[in-house]
Amino acid sequence: MDKLLAYKATVPATLPKLNYEYADLEPIISANLMSFHHGKHHQTYVNNLNTIYEQISAAQKENDVQKIAQLQSGLRFNLGGHINHWIYWDNLAPTKNGGGVFPDENSPLTKAIKEKWSSYENFINIFNTRTAAIQGSGWGWLGYDTVSKTLRMFELSNQEMPEWSNIVPLLTIDVWEHAYYLDYQNLRAKYLTEVWKIISWTEVEKRYIQAISG
Known part of the structure; x- marks a missing residue:
């Protein structure tokens, strides 16, 4: 933790200093x-x-x-x-550093995702549908609920933060217009489809393992 x-x-x-250069996330x-x-x-x-x-x-x-x-x-x-x-x-x-690559079948995160949503693809489809529907500005989240001991998908508006007392944030996607408008204009749904190609599942998996380890 x-x-x-x-x-x-x-x-x-x-x-914060980034783990990559600005150009490394292109073309996404x-x-x-x-x-x-x-x-x-x-x-x-x-x-x-x-x-x-x-x-x-x-x-x-x-x-x-x-x-x-x-x-x-x-x-x-x-x-x-x-x-x-x-x-x-x-x-x-960046894709050259493993962006977009799912953890293997034996990963605790993979097992948890499949138990809850049956597959990564189904998880992403549901996540995108919910996050695209946020009115105005906000964030789509995947977190670990330390009370129910399960994964939890949720959305927050503006700059609201997860309730750290019982939610460990694992993954978030920014859907404020400034996060995508220069590249995707008003096509939020297209941005949400593309951004998964540069998600660091290695980092998400690391956060999950830390979370379940207490």
């Missing part, structure tokens, strides 16, 4: 889109988050409870923008 805990423990926040996601999405959009969340951290610190010193309360909405939104993107970048991989 060390890596998953690290997603929550970044004060001050810093833009262009270097141009990546430069905007990671280098500008995500950086803005980081900048905003650090500003809010400073404002909260100042308000605490002044014992200004009202100011602290006013900052909570912005804190949650920008923290969500930072953490959600960080998880998303880490569950992508």
Whole structure:
């Protein structure tokens, strides 16, 4: 769980370094889109988050409870923008590095996916249908429910985050327009079909094994 805990423990926040170059995800996601999405959009969340951290610190010193309360909405939104993107970048991989390749039949993740959805293909079809239907901006998620001890598919709007107390995030796909519009325009469904070609199932499997190990 060390890596998953690290997603929550970044004060001050810093833009995460990617495990690949911007151009490495082409042709699925262009270097141009990546430069905007990671280098500008995500950086803005980081900048905003650090500003809010400073404002909260100042308000605490002044014992200004009202100011602290006013900052909570912005804190949650920008923290969500930072953490959600960080998880998303880490569950992508260039095809030359194994992106899109499913774990083998003996993988604990494969067995769990098949038990719940019968196949990876069926899982992806259901995931895409649900995620494409998100109104406005949001994220499609696969998580491990630590209470029911099962995989769970769900969607969150805007920059809401999974409830970390009982959900371990395994995989997420960003369906804010800035995640795909430069390459796919208004064709969200096409983006969702293509992005699975660069999903790092190795990373998803690693998160799952960590999750079930407690």
